[in-house]
Amino acid sequence: MLELRGLTRRYGDVLAVDEVSFTVPRGAMVGFVGGNGAGKTTTMRMVMGVLAPSAGEVLWQGRPVTAGDRARFGYMPEERGLYPKQPVLPQLTYLGQLHGMSAPAARERSRDLLERFGLGERVKDKLETLSLGNQQRAQIIASVLGDPTLLVLDEPFSGLDPSAVDQMSELLREHTARGVPVLFSSHQLELVDRLCDSIVVLHQGRVVAHGSAEQLRAGAPLRYRLTMAGDTGWVRGVPGVEVLDVDGPTAVVAPADEQVAERLLVDAVARGGVREFARVVPTLSEIYREVASV
Structure with missing residues (x-):
């Protein structure tokens, strides 16, 4: 070694x-x-x-x-x-x-x-x-x-x-x-x-x-992609959620923690038409840029 x-x-x-x-x-x-x-x-x-x-x-x-x-x-x-x-x-x-x-x-x-x-x-x-x-x-x-x-x-x-x-x-x-x-x-x-x-x-x-x-x-910032049948602009008003990008039916968000992410999903399901709710897995290049900018 x-x-x-x-x-x-x-x-x-x-x-x-x-x-x-x-x-x-x-x-x-x-x-x-x-x-x-x-x-x-x-x-x-x-x-x-x-x-x-x-x-x-x-x-x-x-x-x-x-x-x-x-x-x-x-x-x-x-x-x-x-x-x-x-x-x-x-x-x-x-x-x-x-x-x-x-x-x-x-x-x-x-x-x-x-x-x-x-x-x-x-x-x-x-x-x-x-x-x-x-x-x-x-x-x-x-x-x-x-x-x-x-x-x-x-x-x-x-x-x-x-x-x-x-x-x-x-x-x-x-x-x-x-x-x-x-x-x-x-x-x-x-x-x-x-x-x-x-x-x-x-x-x-x-x-x-x-x-x-x-x-x-696993140590990268928590981010999720939400895709719905309708517009996802409503995520801007959810407490504890930082909105990174909204493009019509798709939003990329950074919830404060997993509990906030779960509440966001519950709200999305209640509105109907959820197509995707998935953790955004960063590439090594993205991780490098993140840690090198600190």
């Missing part, structure tokens, strides 16, 4: 990361989301030891993380780390050796993954001759060489086509199935929603929400 406790990073007077705390349990996939400049990359660099924290600590398996632990972590940095003028297979083999693999084992594993990602015919090509999407595939392969005990991936899905996204998702699930914790950042919130066991929302360097998608939705 990876645990962050009060992780903080200052650049002079600028507080880039402010007491960030969360865990990435064994076999769990955690999505790290937030706007540009929220502090995601800085946090991930502190996890990997690229940056030293100004305060707080990173724990691995319940103890302070060591250089030896980090040598077994798989990392995809924001600024991709492969060499553009070097052939793909030799540099992947070299990176595998840095993770403790023998040269033959690293070469075989690299070939297998290159084949899997549709790059089996490009093993001798220089990285710079590949498309940006294929370069991203090669970088993903580099991060999973050497049987990593943890994966820390900064925007791993950026630039990938739908097929490659599916391949990447399958690869990550294979690692979590073996108990590997995975932390990845992404601006693709619908993908985070679909893949992740839990989500950490960072805003201006602070964690403003943390939990599963279901937990985040």
Whole structure:
């Protein structure tokens, strides 16, 4: 398990990361989301030891993380780390050796993954001759060489086509199935929603929400959609009900609590012609905008 406790990073007077705390349990996939400049990359660099924290600590398996632990972590940095003028297979083999693999084992594993990602015919090509999407595939392969005990991936899905996204998702699930914790950042919130066991929302360097998608939705403001045969303008006069939108037969409202919602439904049924009365389930994007505006 990876645990962050009060992780903080200052650049002079600028507080880039402010007491960030969360865990990435064994076999769990955690999505790290937030706007540009929220502090995601800085946090991930502190996890990997690229940056030293100004305060707080990173724990691995319940103890302070060591250089030896980090040598077994798989990392995809924001600024991709492969060499553009070097052939793909030799540099992947070299990176595998840095993770403790023998040269033959690293070469075989690299070939297998290159084949899997549709790059089996490009093993001798220089990285710079590949498309940006294929370069991203090669970088993903580099991060999973050497049987990593943890994966820390900064925007791993950026630039990938739908097929490659599916391949990447399958690869990550294979690692979590073996108990590997995975932390990845992404601006693709619908993908985070679909893949992740839990989500950490960072805003201006602070964690403003943390939990599963279901937990985040459960904590969202109470909203209902009411649709009737006739006009719903009458909801404006109901005590305890904030009217968010009225459009003829449909109204979207924010009742003060569930009891107010129940009374609203009773009033609607008494008027006749109720077609729908349903909780409005927010998307992850809507939840993000809500918590990031607080």
